[in-house]
Amino acid sequence: MASPQGSRAPLEFGGPLGAAALMLLLPATMFHLLLVAHSGPARLLGPPPYLPGPEVLWSPQTLLLWLTWLGLQAALYLLPARKVAEGQELKDKNRLRYPINGFQALVLTALLVGLAVSAGLPLGALPEMLLPLAFAATLTAFIFSLLLYLKALVAPASALAPGGNSGNPIYDFFLGRELNPRIWSFDFKYFCELRPGLIGWVLINLALLMQEAELRGSPSLAMWLVNGFQLLYVGDALWHEEAVLTTMDITHDGFGFMLAFGDLAWVPFTYSLQAQFLLHHPQPLGLPMASVICLINAVGYYIFRGANSQKNTFRKNPSDPRVAGLETIPTATGRQLLVSGWWGMVRHPNYLGDLIMALAWSLPCGVSHLLPYFYVLYFTALLVHREARDEQQCLRKYGLAWHEYCRRVPYRILPYVY
Numbered sequence: 001m002a003s004p005q006g007s008r009a010p011l012e013f014g015g016p017l018g019a020a021a022l023m024l025l026l027p028a029t030m031f032h033l034l035l036v037a038h039s040g041p042a043r044l045l046g047p048p049p050y051l052p053g054p055e056v057l058w059s060p061q062t063l064l065l066w067l068t069w070l071g072l073q074a075a076l077y078l079l080p081a082r083k084v085a086e087g088q089e090l091k092d093k094n095r096l097r098y099p100i101n102g103f104q105a106l107v108l109t110a111l112l113v114g115l116a117v118s119a120g121l122p123l124g125a126l127p128e129m130l131l132p133l134a135f136a137a138t139l140t141a142f143i144f145s146l147l148l149y150l151k152a153l154v155a156p157a158s159a160l161a162p163g164g165n166s167g168n169p170i171y172d173f174f175l176g177r178e179l180n181p182r183i184w185s186f187d188f189k190y191f192c193e194l195r196p197g198l199i200g201w202v203l204i205n206l207a208l209l210m211q212e213a214e215l216r217g218s219p220s221l222a223m224w225l226v227n228g229f230q231l232l233y234v235g236d237a238l239w240h241e242e243a244v245l246t247t248m249d250i251t252h253d254g255f256g257f258m259l260a261f262g263d264l265a266w267v268p269f270t271y272s273l274q275a276q277f278l279l280h281h282p283q284p285l286g287l288p289m290a291s292v293i294c295l296i297n298a299v300g301y302y303i304f305r306g307a308n309s310q311k312n313t314f315r316k317n318p319s320d321p322r323v324a325g326l327e328t329i330p331t332a333t334g335r336q337l338l339v340s341g342w343w344g345m346v347r348h349p350n351y352l353g354d355l356i357m358a359l360a361w362s363l364p365c366g367v368s369h370l371l372p373y374f375y376v377l378y379f380t381a382l383l384v385h386r387e388a389r390d391e392q393q394c395l396r397k398y399g400l401a402w403h404e405y406c407r408r409v410p411y412r413i414l415p416y417v418y
């Protein structure tokens, strides 16, 4: 099958073999983490304490709960939005429209959960259901990716993604064939990227905090910090929801197993690992250390938000007074590249800020275990790989101008190191 660009796009993620391995490895890693976080020794690299049987993983009630959650988030997505944004220009010169109501969905979910808890909903029971819930999410991701793959068979060539159309079914199933699969105006990829997984993550964190309060009389300082930091991160992502429309996930990658599993299962069940760890392995944390950790998170957030906002403002309106004074490099596409400000320090200052925050989320868990640092390790690998993919795409887009940018700003993420 020809790629939509006419010539075949180079294979990523190790081709079909790499894709097949990742489809097994990613769910296995997620279940391993969920099991190990509960166990006494909590060894990241050790064997899981036990292998759960089908009776532990599978429960129709949990599947129903998970589908209700997806249904609730879909209903909130369909509510009137404060704004409707246009996406990047597509190959057929059209632009898709996206509702900007993610933050509203977060607030409404919080209100609904608050009401349900005050009416007696035992949210503290959620941590006991993480394994079957993660199984339901993984199953949903597999079935959903299969339906997306089939849907792409009848999609016009102009709707296909540049990457996920190699002709190898395993690779294409993993990467995703259609760029923006939709039914009417409901955009599946955009919905999944920001709603059920991200909001589910903070809900799981909250349930872990409530369970800790039940067990120990009150939540620990470490648990408060992890909850607060990650709520800030998710709230920020939903507040700046429009920015996701320019990420490679929306503009370049198809919607397949990688993103469906990543969004629906990986994010809520592994990104909540620190809070899971703290519930079962309470860590003493004094105020001086907590203040240092808050400072680290604040520095990370300052860089992350400063860099993202500077680029978004510049891309929307280069004459905006907040960015008009910055030095730029012209490119043959007519777009410019910032070469001073945050984007003149390293080529991915937003990744640096994100990584500093990742560290701050793990530090409240102490230094006795490696497990809570899984996120830092995984995230470093993800961002290094993502940065390399982005470089390739920028090189294709901007050619010589990108070479000039790399010459002027030689470091990728960490000044003078990488």
Ligand SMILES: NC(=O)C1=CN([C@@H]2O[C@H](COP(=O)(O)OP(=O)(O)OC[C@H]3O[C@@H](n4cnc5c(N)ncnc54)[C@H](OP(=O)(O)O)[C@@H]3O)[C@@H](O)[C@H]2O)C=CC1
Residues within 6 Å of the ligand: 246, 247, 248, 249, 304, 308, 311, 315, 335, 336, 337, 338, 339, 343, 347, 348, 350, 351, 354, 386, 390, 393, 394, 405
């Ligand atoms: N928590 C998580 O799991 C994850 C978090 N993230 C976070 O999401 C955010 C978005 O990340 P991501 O989509 O990867 O990438 P970026 O937001 O960094 O966007 C990269 C794009 O920015 C533009 N760009 C690059 N350099 C310049 C420059 N000097 N001047 C102007 N524009 C430039 C290019 O696109 P163009 O020129 O076309 O505008 C490039 O393709 C980041 O903050 C990241 O940390 C990302 C992945 C996972």
Ligand SMILES: CC(C)CCC[C@@H](C)[C@H]1CC=C2C3=C(CC[C@@]21C)[C@@]1(C)CC[C@H](O)C[C@@H]1CC3
Residues within 6 Å of the ligand: 026, 193, 194, 233, 236, 237, 244, 247, 249, 258, 259, 261, 262, 263, 266, 267
């Ligand atoms: C399962 C694999 C390991 C890969 C999964 C990748 C996904 C988990 C991530 C791909 C890009 C993402 C982005 C975010 C969350 C993680 C995923 C979905 C954000 C929404 C996180 C908050 C930021 O402010 C914006 C991010 C955009 C990209």
